[in-house]
Amino acid sequence: MRVDSEKSFGTRECPSCATEVPANENRCPICSYEFPNTNPRQRGMKLWGAILMLLLLLALVLAAYL
Template identity: 55%
Template structure:
């Protein structure tokens, strides 16, 4: 079974040459523009972990402070 990646992921407009390029490619095949890595989740993940740690540690710190 052949999967057509271009149809699965759609296209997006290249900021460099305004051409439609496959959305799953990280470099424009026409002008060579390198798209920034999709780091939405990867950028947010450390903050989510930090937030969860803070939520876990905050009651502990408060209980220690109340002592």
């Protein structure tokens, strides 16, 4: 029985050159395209950063009006 390590991870298509890249690879071996990190925790951190920036901007606008 053959164990295909690439199959267990699945593949995703490189948006740059349309090559099937193993899902465990973060970089395309053909064109070196770097896949964006899809870590949900990191995405959440980014979202919070955006919300914080928005609140800061709102506070600055409010401060200008008061």
